[in-house]
Amino acid sequence: MIICIDPGHGGEDPGAQTNTPFYYTEKQFNLSLAKKVQTILEDNGHTVYLTRDGDQYISLYDRAQIANSTNADVFVSIHANGSSDPTSEGMEAFHYTGSSSGRSLANLILNSMHDEFRDHIKRGVFSANFAVLRLTLMPAALIECEFITNPHQARFLQDERNQNIMAEAIARGIQIF
Ligand SMILES: [Zn+2]
Structure with a gap:
């Protein structure tokens, strides 16, 4: 399979960010996780x-x-994910409106992630008109792993062991698609 992984944001666009309990940006997390997923899939x-x-x-x-x-x-x-409410939490995934293959892909990845982290809230799979989903020609999904703006979840996201487990889960979801 040929797989394109898109680490959201980057450069002047940090994405969501937090200063609590430490400074951490979404762009850093996205790239770190994407590289782990890449390694697993290439292996x-x-x-x-x-x-x-x-x-x-x-x-x-x-x-x-x-x-x-x-x-x-x-x-x-x-x-x-990011929110002005620091208690917001949970995992969710998106597909382009009307794309059943995208919806299936988003479901597989989100379920696979939640299987590994059952204590996290599964917010659901939603349709959206995001540009990267609309303009891509292949089945596409966008995943929001957790809320970086929730101090507890920022710690979760930054943890290398959690990232490794999450990367395995994402790779598994992609491979069973
Ligand atoms: Zn983002």
Whole structure:
């Protein structure tokens, strides 16, 4: 399978961020997790492209163009969530409105993640008109791993062991698609 993984945000766009209990940005988390997913999938014989492999700004349009130009079979955009309410928490996933294949992919990944972290809230799978989902030509999903703006969940997201488990879960979801 050819898989395009999209670590959300980057460069001048940090995404969601927190100062509690430490300074941590979504762009850092997204890239760290994406690289782990890439390694696992490559070890399993898949071809993986990242839309960015460093801290650079890539437009949403360019992210979709990268995915389309690689002829990827699957596109997965990795994010952490943000909210003005520091108690917001949970995992969720999105697919493009009307895309049943995207919905299936989003479901598989979210269920796989939640199987590993059953104490987390599964907020659900939702349809959305996000540019990276709309402009990509292959089944596409966007996952929001947890809320970086929740101090407890920021700690969870930053933890290397949790990232490794989450990466395995995401890779498993993609491979059973
Ligand atoms: Zn994001």
